[in-house]
Amino acid sequence: MNYLRTKNFIFSLLKLEVYETPKLCHHYLQCRGIVKVRLKWVKNRSLDHIIDKETDLKAAYLLKDAIKRSSTGFLTAKSVADWQKLLGLTVPVLRFMRRYPTLFEEFPHPRWPSLPCFRLTDTALLLDSQEQSIHETHEKDTVERLSKVLMMMKSRTVSLLSLQPLKWDLGLPDCLEKTLIPKFPDYFRFVKASNGVTCLRLVQWSEEFAVSALQKSNESEESMHKYRQFKRGQAALVFPMRFPKGYGGQKKVRAWMEEFHKLPYISPYEDSKLIDPNSDLMEKRVVGVLHEFLSLTMHKKTKRNYLRSLREELNLPHKFTRIFTRYPGIFYLSLKCKTTTVTLREGYERGKLVNPHPLARLREKFYHVMRTGLLYRGKGENMIPPQDILLKDHVDETGQEESEEEEVETSEECYEDELSDTDERSDEE
Numbered sequence: 001m002n003y004l005r006t007k008n009f010i011f012s013l014l015k016l017e018v019y020e021t022p023k024l025c026h027h028y029l030q031c032r033g034i035v036k037v038r039l040k041w042v043k044n045r046s047l048d049h050i051i052d053k054e055t056d057l058k059a060a061y062l063l064k065d066a067i068k069r070s071s072t073g074f075l076t077a078k079s080v081a082d083w084q085k086l087l088g089l090t091v092p093v094l095r096f097m098r099r100y101p102t103l104f105e106e107f108p109h110p111r112w113p114s115l116p117c118f119r120l121t122d123t124a125l126l127l128d129s130q131e132q133s134i135h136e137t138h139e140k141d142t143v144e145r146l147s148k149v150l151m152m153m154k155s156r157t158v159s160l161l162s163l164q165p166l167k168w169d170l171g172l173p174d175c176l177e178k179t180l181i182p183k184f185p186d187y188f189r190f191v192k193a194s195n196g197v198t199c200l201r202l203v204q205w206s207e208e209f210a211v212s213a214l215q216k217s218n219e220s221e222e223s224m225h226k227y228r229q230f231k232r233g234q235a236a237l238v239f240p241m242r243f244p245k246g247y248g249g250q251k252k253v254r255a256w257m258e259e260f261h262k263l264p265y266i267s268p269y270e271d272s273k274l275i276d277p278n279s280d281l282m283e284k285r286v287v288g289v290l291h292e293f294l295s296l297t298m299h300k301k302t303k304r305n306y307l308r309s310l311r312e313e314l315n316l317p318h319k320f321t322r323i324f325t326r327y328p329g330i331f332y333l334s335l336k337c338k339t340t341t342v343t344l345r346e347g348y349e350r351g352k353l354v355n356p357h358p359l360a361r362l363r364e365k366f367y368h369v370m371r372t373g374l375l376y377r378g379k380g381e382n383m384i385p386p387q388d389i390l391l392k393d394h395v396d397e398t399g400q401e402e403s404e405e406e407e408v409e410t411s412e413e414c415y416e417d418e419l420s421d422t423d424e425r426s427d428e429e
Helices: 002-031 045-069 095-098 121-139 140-153 160-169 213-217 224-231 251-262 280-295 305-309 321-326 358-375 412-426
Strands: 042-045 105-110 116-120 157-159 186-192 198-202 300-305 332-335 341-344 406-407
Touching: 042 045, 045 095, 045 116, 045 121, 045 160, 045 332, 045 341, 045 358, 095 105, 116 121, 121 140, 121 358, 140 157, 140 160, 140 186, 140 198, 140 280, 157 160, 160 198, 160 300, 160 305, 213 280, 280 300, 280 321, 280 341, 300 305, 305 341, 321 332
Parallel strands: none
Antiparallel strands: 042 406, 105 116, 157 198, 186 198, 300 341, 332 341
């Protein structure tokens, strides 16, 4: 018996020497370097307000497109009754549509008078025609944006199921499968995956498109010298940082960010197969991918679950949400509207988009019409004073300054637990 115990003890030592030592060595090599600083999450009232506002805006847009696609030219209250979760609304769809008489005109069904129906108002149709005009005028820009998304994927392919919920964020036309894609066979084509799912594939790689937003921002005259050094491998590109109140002055945070910025910048369009997935370099590459993807969106934000559906193709780690909480100077993570939304901080200044796309400007007009309808709700579109429904560029007066932030006594670890709980409670689109 003692012999067996001695043998097992020696064997366990040998096992430790053979398997544990290299593991510890590997862990040391990969984790030394950047010291991770645990930061408290800070609530940003301005960005939360924008997310709240655009949740209703997106729902109204989706309903507008659904009415357009309908063969009858209207939707019944019964047909939209189950769409509340799909649209991300916190109120029933029928109540939501009745809030905005400037967009949705209610009338009784021709056959069943007790069944409410909704069609688009003349104002909504005018806004839609302006949207179609923007899509046509900026078609090349849309092709470039969609190409960039596909160029970031490992297989240069994305399933239409994953692309569908991102149409709004990426500013893609509603029926791009029938309108945009067939017009550009040299760029895109439809393919069938091994599981039978229809996917969109990039036909040709474009070096002209393979320039990230961070690289473009450094091509300006003020940053040209630094960008030349980067191209020669003598310097690393720096991500713009907008820390929450009180963080930017902390010595350990500044030291941490300085070490992070010293790491080489890897373009999201470069192959990352040879980078160690556990290294600090890979973490910076992941930050770059997320930064670029959000830069391609109309409102510099998207839902985290939409990114999760592309996680493998974008070569993101399983727990990539930690990147958002670890770099609060670059990203802002919000739990507003019972969902998890990630926003690029540099995209906003004092509660407004820095460089709004024409489509984003039109959406501001759309929201102005929505708010006007809410003010005159119950009176009908004809009762609204003409000066209140003019389709001019409108500035959201309710926007708050980005400096309005509130510190929440929640560590990164606790906040991630809260996010995990939220995922279990709500199943997003």
